[in-house]
Amino acid sequence: MAQSSQATPHTGAERTVKKSAAHKAAHGWRQRAWWPWLMRFLKIAFFAIVTYLIVKHARTIEWGEVLNTLKERSLLALWPALVLALCSHSLYGCFDLLGRYLMKHSLRVWQVVSVTMISYAFNLNFGSLVGGVAFRYRLYSRLGLDASTITRVVATSMATNWLGYMLVAGLLFWFRPLSLPPSWAMDTAELHLLGLPLVGVVCLYLVLCALRGGKTLSFRGHEMTFPSLPFGLLQIVMSTANWMIMGVVIYVLLEQKIAYVDVLSVLLIAAIAGVITHVPAGLGVIEAVFVALLSHRMPSSELLAGLLLYRTFYYFIPLGLATIAYLVMEVGAKRESAGQSTGGH
Structure with a gap:
């Protein structure tokens, strides 16, 4: 009887633990189940919208x-x-x-810049997995960096790029929302509201850099190390400048017929559309977004002429130069490897 009375609470506790574990597992399963499906649905919907815009405007050009x-x-x-x-x-x-500064690796400045520029050109034309990731890993590993260091460098670079994006997009949408075509159901005020959370993310990042700079922060099993505040500000300045220069390129190629801030706003919208749809080089996506949002202000033929020049100057010419540079690096690496092999014998 004594054993029975002692076993009863233990069994009840086990049942409670099992029920709790089962509840958490079911809750976790529901979370894991609906979130990927929601994201997949949103991507498909966005892709369908962009495809519709491409087909619609391609038929009228x-x-x-x-x-x-x-x-x-x-x-x-x-x-x-x-x-x-x-x-x-x-x-x-x-x-x-x-990333070189954070990781303190020994590669020279010109080597790092060369690898990044080559990867960026391939990234623009073939997608981030090919250019932004695969080329960086191949070239950096050839130069002697280990996988963890490369991962940190790539992550820092990507974070830098999108921090600037969010700040520029947030400020533009909040203070100077794009005037949408009259036929669009979406109101300018809705676009205006998108600006606040984008700027908020950047501000939160800077606050964390100020408070937790150099320290590791754990969040839901993930560890993040934030840089110092001056470093975070430098990231944002560099990326912001880059996005703004990209906007100037298109502004010049459109012969300054549309306000620069509007050209930049559409570029930012087109950039995120290209990322979501996963179309290599955003082929057709950038053109469709520009024509859809600006054709009521400028003839489509002039818009497309400027965008074709933009593709040539910003995508194709750098890709040609990057291909030559990549082949030179590959030949140099093979010669060095052959020299070491000969020296070993």
Whole structure:
């Protein structure tokens, strides 16, 4: 009887623990079950909308007019856009230097900038998994960095890029929301409200840098180490400048016929549309978003002519240069490897 009376509370406790564990497991399963499906639905819906815009506007475009517009453009007037595009690529090439500072690895500045610029050009044209990740891992590992160091460098660079994006987009949407076409059901006020949470995320990041700089913060099993406040500010300044230069490139190629802040706003919307739809190089996505949002202010043929030049200057020419640089690095690495092998014998 004594054993029975002692076993009863133990059994009840076990049942309570089992029920609690089962409840948590069921709750966790529900959380894991609906969230991926929701994100998948949103991505499919967004992709469907963008596809509809591409098809709708592609059917109405007179490509002959686009070609005529391109022929009328002055080559002399295009040089500033090309120079600005190369400046943007060079600035982005410095993003990995921030990771170099944090990780204190021994690669030289020119090596880091070269790897970043090559990866960025391939990232733009083939997607982040190919350019932003695969090329960085291959090139950095060839130069002697280990996987964990490369991961930290890539993560720092990506965070830098999107911090600047959120600040620029948030400020533009809040203080100067884009005037949407009359046919759109979405009101300007709704776009205006998107600005506040974007700026809020950047402010939160800076607060955490100020309070927890150099310390590790655990959140739901994930550990994050925040840099110092000056470092965080530098990240935002560099990225903000880069996004703004990209906007200037398109502004120049559209012959300053649309306000710069509106061009920049549409570029930011097109950038996130390209990321969500996973279309390599945002091919057709950028054009569709620009035509959909700005064709009521500027003829579609002129818009597309400017965007084709933008693709040439910001995507294709840097890709050609990056391909040559990548081949040179590969040949150099093979020669060095062969030399070490010969020296070993």
